Amino acid sequence: MAELFQALASGLMVGSLYSLVGVGIVVIYKSTHVFNFAQGGLLMVGAYLAWCFMEQVGMPIWLGLICSLASAVVIGFIIERFGMRKLVGQPILSLIIVTLALQAFIDGVVTLFWGDYNYLVYPTFIPPKPVEFSNIILSLQHIIIFFITMLVISLFIIFFKYSKWGLDMRAVAEDHQAGMCMGISTKIVFILAWVIATLLATIGGILLGSINGVSTTLHHIAGNCFPVVLLGGLESIPGVLIAGLMVGVLEYLSGLYLDPIVGASTREIVPYIILVLVLIVKPYGLFGLVRIERI
Amino acid sequence: MLSLNNVEVMFNKVILVLRGVSLNVPSQSIVALLGGNGAGKTTTLNAITGLIKTELGEVTEGTIEFEGKSLTQMSTERIAQSGLVQVMEGRRLFAHLTVEENLRVGARAKREKSSMKKDLDMIYGYFPRLKDLRHATAGYCSGGEQQMISIGRALISHPKMMLLDEPSMGLSPLLVKEIFRIIKAIHDEKEAAILLVEQNAPQALDIADYGYVMENGRIVLDGNQKDLKENEDVKEFYIGLSEVGKKKSYREVKHYRRRKRWL
Ligand SMILES: Nc1ncnc2c1ncn2[C@@H]1O[C@H](COP(=O)(O)OP(=O)(O)OP(=O)(O)O)[C@@H](O)[C@H]1O
Ligand SMILES: [Mg+2]
Numbered sequence: 001m002a003e004l005f006q007a008l009a010s011g012l013m014v015g016s017l018y019s020l021v022g023v024g025i026v027v028i029y030k031s032t033h034v035f036n037f038a039q040g041g042l043l044m045v046g047a048y049l050a051w052c053f054m055e056q057v058g059m060p061i062w063l064g065l066i067c068s069l070a071s072a073v074v075i076g077f078i079i080e081r082f083g084m085r086k087l088v089g090q091p092i093l094s095l096i097i098v099t100l101a102l103q104a105f106i107d108g109v110v111t112l113f114w115g116d117y118n119y120l121v122y123p124t125f126i127p128p129k130p131v132e133f134s135n136i137i138l139s140l141q142h143i144i145i146f147f148i149t150m151l152v153i154s155l156f157i158i159f160f161k162y163s164k165w166g167l168d169m170r171a172v173a174e175d176h177q178a179g180m181c182m183g184i185s186t187k188i189v190f191i192l193a194w195v196i197a198t199l200l201a202t203i204g205g206i207l208l209g210s211i212n213g214v215s216t217t218l219h220h221i222a223g224n225c226f227p228v229v230l231l232g233g234l235e236s237i238p239g240v241l242i243a244g245l246m247v248g249v250l251e252y253l254s255g256l257y258l259d260p261i262v263g264a265s266t267r268e269i270v271p272y273i274i275l276v277l278v279l280i281v282k283p284y285g286l287f288g289l290v291r292i293e294r295i
Numbered sequence: 296m297l298s299l300n301n302v303e304v305m306f307n308k309v310i311l312v313l314r315g316v317s318l319n320v321p322s323q324s325i326v327a328l329l330g331g332n333g334a335g336k337t338t339t340l341n342a343i344t345g346l347i348k349t350e351l352g353e354v355t356e357g358t359i360e361f362e363g364k365s366l367t368q369m370s371t372e373r374i375a376q377s378g379l380v381q382v383m384e385g386r387r388l389f390a391h392l393t394v395e396e397n398l399r400v401g402a403r404a405k406r407e408k409s410s411m412k413k414d415l416d417m418i419y420g421y422f423p424r425l426k427d428l429r430h431a432t433a434g435y436c437s438g439g440e441q442q443m444i445s446i447g448r449a450l451i452s453h454p455k456m457m458l459l460d461e462p463s464m465g466l467s468p469l470l471v472k473e474i475f476r477i478i479k480a481i482h483d484e485k486e487a488a489i490l491l492v493e494q495n496a497p498q499a500l501d502i503a504d505y506g507y508v509m510e511n512g513r514i515v516l517d518g519n520q521k522d523l524k525e526n527e528d529v530k531e532f533y534i535g536l537s538e539v540g541k542k543k544s545y546r547e548v549k550h551y552r553r554r555k556r557w558l
Contacts (some may be wrong), residue, residue, distance in 0.1 A: 164403075171389045171400040177346055178387040182448065183375035183404030 005136045007252040013142040015248020016149035021204045021222055022229045022240035023153060024197030027160075030173040030235050031193040033092065034084065037099040039201055040222025041106030046072055046202025047209035047218055048110055051120045061125045068202055076198030080191045088190075103219075110216060120214040122206075145207045152203055153241060156196065160237065165192060173235075224251075227275040233288030243286060247271045296322040296362060296488055297343070297379070297456060303356035304335075304342050304512075312338045314512040315357065320456065325482055325489045327499040329529075330509035336492040337384050339509070340458045344381045345371040361456070375404040378455035382462065384492075386445040390434030394425055394444055397433050401448030409453070418447040421477055439470045446474075450481060456488040457481075463495045471495065475502055500524050 021039055028036045049071050054064035079102065087095055114120070129140045160166040165188075172179040172189040180186055208221060228247050232239030251270045258266045278286060297320040304313035313335050320326045330336050341347045342354055343366060359366045361379050375381075389397050398418055402411060419426035422443040428436060433444055442462055449457055462478065463471040479502045482489050493499035500506055506523045508516035516528065523529050 167392075167396060167400060168403065170392060170396075174389040174391060175387055177349060177371075178383055178389065179400070180346065180349070180371040181344060181375055181381045181383060182400050183372045183380075183452065184400070185370075185372045 002136045003256060006138065007256045008249060009138045009142055009146075011249035011252035012245055013146045013248070014251065015245035016146050016153075017204050017208055017221065017244075018225050018228045018248055019241045019244025020149045020153060020200050020207075021225045022232065022244050023156060023237055024200040025225060025229045026232070026235065026237055026240050027169075027200075028193050028197045029229075031169050031189050032084065032088075034095045034099060036197065037096065037226075038102040038106060039197065039225060040219030041103040041110075042072075042075070042198050042201035043205040043208070043222055044110055044216065044219045045075065045106055045205070046198075047205030047214045048114050048120075049202075050206045050209065051122060051214050052114070054123055055120070061123055065125075065206070068206060069199060072198045072202035073195050076195035077191055079198070080194035084194065085187070085190065107216070107219075115216075118215060120209075122210050122214070124210075126210055141211055145211065148207060149204070152200070156200070157237060165189075169193065224271045227271040231271075231275050231278055231285055233285030236285070236287035239285060239287030247274060250274060296320055297490065298360050299339070299343070299357065300360075301357035302339075302342060302354055302359060304338055304347060304352055305355045306347070306350065306352040312352070312512050313342065316509070316512070316514055317357075318507050318514060318517070320488055320490050322455075322488050323482075323486050324505065325479075325491060325503045327496075327503035327506040328490060328492045328509060329494070329496045329499060329506060331494065334509040335512040336509055337460055338512075340381055340460055340490070340492060343458060344374050344379065345369060346381070346383075372404075375452070376406065378406055378453075379458070380404055380449040380452055380454040380456075381458040382445050382449045382460060384460035385464065386438075386441045388433040388436075388441055388444055388448075390432070392433055393430050394433050394436065394440075395429040397444050397448050398425075398451050401451040404452035404454070406453070414451050414453075418451050421450070421481060422447055438465050439467075439474075442466060442470075442474060443477075446478070446481075450485070450487075453485070454487055456490065458490045458492070460492045461494065462491075463493060463498060471498055475499075478502065496529060497524075 021043055024042075025036055025039050028034055046068060050064055050068040053059045053067045054061060057064075059067065083098065083102065084095070087098060126141045126144050130137050131140050131143065160169065168179070168184045169189050169192060171182070172184060172186055176186055179189075204221075205218060208218060212218070224247065228244045229240055231247065232241070232243035247270070251267050254266045254270045282288070299316055299318050302313055302316045303311065305311050316335070316339055318326070318328070328336050328339065338347065338352075341350070341352070343359055345366065347353065348371075354367050361374070361377070366374055389400060392400070395415065398415060399411065402414055424440060425443055425447060428440060433441065436444065446459070446462065459478065462474050466474065475498050478489065478491070481487065482502075491499050491503060500520050500523055503520055505519050506517065507514050508523070508529065516523070516526070518526070
C-alpha cells in the first residue's frame, strides 16, 4: 500500500514536470505552428545556467534563480528574433529541422562549457526531508516540486486566458492574417511564445536538476514530453497538463507492477505504448482541437 | 482619403495580378469595387493593408496612400492601428474563441482609449443577435452571425475606413439585405468611409456612392452609382448572373463590348 502511494506521488511529481515542459511545446506550436524539438535542450541549458550562476559565479540562491530566469527570457528572444523569424512561411519540414539543429547546437554549447563536469548538484534550496503520513513516507521535495509546477502552469493558464497578450496569442494561434488585420503584431506574439516556452523549460530544468542533479542526460526528460504533448492533442493546454500527469503516474505504476513481471525496466517505453494505444482510438489525442468547419 | 495610383502587384516575382489599378475612396463615402471571380478584388484589398506580403506578393509599381501617407512600407498591424481595417473574405473568425473574445481582439486596433463595455454595447446595438451569443464559440455560429461578428470585430476599433470583402458571400437574400442595411447605418452614424468589394452588384450599388468594375487585374469601368446602374454592360452582367444555367462570365460581356468598340 505504502509503495503504491509513493509511486503515485513520484509519478505525479515527474508528470507535472512533463506537463510544464510540454506546455512550452504547445504554446510554440499553437502560435507559430512549429514543433520545437529543442525544448529538451532549452531545459538543459536552463539547468546548467542556474548551476553556473549559483556555483561558478557564486551568487546567492535567490539571485541565481532570478538570473537564470532572466537569461531564459533573453535566450527565448534571441532564438525567435535571429533564428525562427526568418523562417516564417517556409515549409514546415525546414522549421522542424531547424529546431533539431538548435537542439544539436545547444548540446554542443553545453558540452563545450560544462563538458568536463559530469554530475553537478545545486546548493539545496528545497529541503530533501521525508514527510510521514502514518506508514507512508513521501519526499517533501517531490511534494514541493509538484506544487510549484502546478502553480506555474496555473499562472500561465490565467495569463493565456485572461490577459490582453494571452488573447492576442490565442487569436494569432487561429489565424495569423486575421490577427494582423485586427492590429495584433505577430512578431510580438511569436517572441512571447518562445520566451514563455524557454522560461517554462528553464523552470523545469532547475526543478529537475534539484532532485536528479545536473547532467547532459537531463534532456531525456523531454524525450518523454513529446509523447505527452501528442497525447494531450498538441494544441490543448489542459490536454498536456492531464496527459503529463497521466504518463508520469503510469510510468511509476508500471515500474512498480510490471518490472518484476517483465524482469526489466519498462519505464522508458510506457509513454510511447500509451501514446500508440490512445492515438489508435483518438487520432487527435485526448484533447485535440476538433477543426470547426462550417460555412 | 484612400487613393491607389496605377498599382501593380506581383506574386513570387513572376505572377502579375494587378496591372495598374487606380481608385479613390473619398472620406465618408461608400465606394463599391465590383467584378467576377479572380478579377483581383481581394488582391487589391490585400495590397492596401499589406497582407500580400504574407503571400510573397509585393507592390511593384504605383502608390497607395491613406490620408496622405504611403502604406506600401507599413506593416499590416500598423495600418490597422491607423484606422484602416480590413474585413477579410470568408469571415476568418477566431473559431475557438467566444463571440465576445473575437470582438475584444478587434478592439486591439483602437487608436484612442475608450471603455470596452461601451464599445461592446455599440456593437450589440448594431447586431442584437450577438449579445445573446456573446459566450458562444464563434466557430459554431451560423454564417450570417459569423458575418456580423466579422464586421463587428472591425467596427469596434472605430475605424476611419473599413474595407469589406464580399460581406454577402453565402448569405440568403434576406440576410444580405439586412447586412447591407447595417453597413449603410454604420456608415451614416459612424461617418466611416467604406470600400465595399462585391459580386452582388445591384445590392452594392444600392448603397454605394461610386463604383469601380474590375476585370483581369484592371479597372475597366467606373462611374457614380446612377451611371453604373444604367450602364448596359453592368446590366448585362446582372442578367447574366440572374439567369440560372446561362451564367455569362463578365469577360464575355467585355469581349462583346470591346468588339463593339474596335471593330
Ligand atoms: N498569393 C497568390 N499567388 C499567386 N496568384 C494569386 C495569389 N493570390 C491571388 N492570386 C491570383 O490573382 C487573381 C485574383 O485573385 P483575387 O483573389 O484577388 O480575386 P477576387 O477578385 O477576389 O475573386 P473572388 O471574387 O473569387 O474572391 C486570381 O487569378 C488568383 O489566382
Ligand atoms: Mg476575393
